[in-house]
Amino acid sequence: MAGRADNGELCGGRLTIDLGAIIANWRDLDRRSRPGRAAAVVKADAYGLGAHRVVPALASAGCDSFFVALPGEGVAIRPLVPEARIFVLNGAHADTMDAMIEAGLIPILCSMEQARFWLAQGGGTACAIQVDTGMNRLGLTVGEAYTLASDDTLRGKLDIVHVMSHFACADTPDHPLNRQQIESFQAVAAAFESVESSLSNSAATLTGGAHGFAMTRPGIALYGGEAVPGIANSMRPVVTLKARIVQIRSALSGETVSYGATQRLDRDSRIAIASVGYADGYPRAGSGSGVPLRNAVAEGLCGFVARHRAPVLGRVTMDLTAFDVTDVPDAALAEGWIELIGPNRSLDDVARASGTIGYEILTSLGTRYARRYRGEGRN
Numbered sequence: 001m002a003g004r005a006d007n008g009e010l011c012g013g014r015l016t017i018d019l020g021a022i023i024a025n026w027r028d029l030d031r032r033s034r035p036g037r038a039a040a041v042v043k044a045d046a047y048g049l050g051a052h053r054v055v056p057a058l059a060s061a062g063c064d065s066f067f068v069a070l071p072g073e074g075v076a077i078r079p080l081v082p083e084a085r086i087f088v089l090n091g092a093h094a095d096t097m098d099a100m101i102e103a104g105l106i107p108i109l110c111s112m113e114q115a116r117f118w119l120a121q122g123g124g125t126a127c128a129i130q131v132d133t134g135m136n137r138l139g140l141t142v143g144e145a146y147t148l149a150s151d152d153t154l155r156g157k158l159d160i161v162h163v164m165s166h167f168a169c170a171d172t173p174d175h176p177l178n179r180q181q182i183e184s185f186q187a188v189a190a191a192f193e194s195v196e197s198s199l200s201n202s203a204a205t206l207t208g209g210a211h212g213f214a215m216t217r218p219g220i221a222l223y224g225g226e227a228v229p230g231i232a233n234s235m236r237p238v239v240t241l242k243a244r245i246v247q248i249r250s251a252l253s254g255e256t257v258s259y260g261a262t263q264r265l266d267r268d269s270r271i272a273i274a275s276v277g278y279a280d281g282y283p284r285a286g287s288g289s290g291v292p293l294r295n296a297v298a299e300g301l302c303g304f305v306a307r308h309r310a311p312v313l314g315r316v317t318m319d320l321t322a323f324d325v326t327d328v329p330d331a332a333l334a335e336g337w338i339e340l341i342g343p344n345r346s347l348d349d350v351a352r353a354s355g356t357i358g359y360e361i362l363t364s365l366g367t368r369y370a371r372r373y374r375g376e377g378r379n
């Protein structure tokens, strides 16, 4: 598994994660959050990139607040950042409370019931409140938030250190719901007076900064992903993924490739078989163009061999994927590796070719890669 082979020889792919780029992206987002500060959303193992490396790197750059989804994720990173604030987005429950208190995690309470329960069981330890201003996912209703803000017996006894809400459409800056949510949350935050607040995710931070609140909560932009489709991505790319070519074969025009025999070659071809497949998170939905899976979107995935484009042929399989390298010169193929994500093929190119978003590609990256971390500075 990860790290066992020095240069990835024993693995099907090499995944390189640039911690220096993550730090540079956080600093950029932190600047855009002024006069507020940027926290870092590191849920789902830092979007699949390894919270055990990402969190200390960001802490060394000055990030002091982290958001995870689950209590277990918070418990796992606590020893890495003893001083930092760790917020748990998915709330508190009777059977998670003790572990959260012990690890010094801050639950983001998302209902009146949770607020009462935290007070009854947890007493005075720090908590945060999520308010739902239009997403209909987690949080107190705006009405409940006002009730809580003015309820001295409840609010007075809770140690509320943060109030937050979440945009539903931040990646569509013109959507009317954005303005509505900003106004609604401004009023709620005012009712909580001096309590620190946050609203912006990556997309909102890039288009409007902190929107007047004290903190932002970027995730995907830290990891180099495109937060706002259609706007040039100014973040530094973080992930490079190369797959080992395990065989190069020749096939004749008219023959078919991979399961289902759905891709028929229209010329004599040279095919590179790479040892990465959907079990590694290379999406089956990105199978070659002309494959029935792809009837909705014409073009499927492609790799690059030394700047030469190599489209996926046929269906992506569990451990292997076929690429058309007919037009790739021998000298380039001699290297023996094909770029799946990197300078020639962005994370979001891969996502688009698979009918999904960069978030899903990152959080699906498998455990079989030889993972390497670069540019970690002092860590």
Ligand SMILES: *Cc1c(COP(=O)(O)O)cnc(C)c1O
Residues within 6 Å of the ligand: 041, 043, 089, 165, 166, 200, 201, 202, 203, 217, 218, 219, 220, 221, 227
């Ligand atoms: C995941 C998440 C974020 C980060 O969103 P990005 O789009 O990745 O920047 C921020 N806030 C909440 C509540 C989230 O669930």
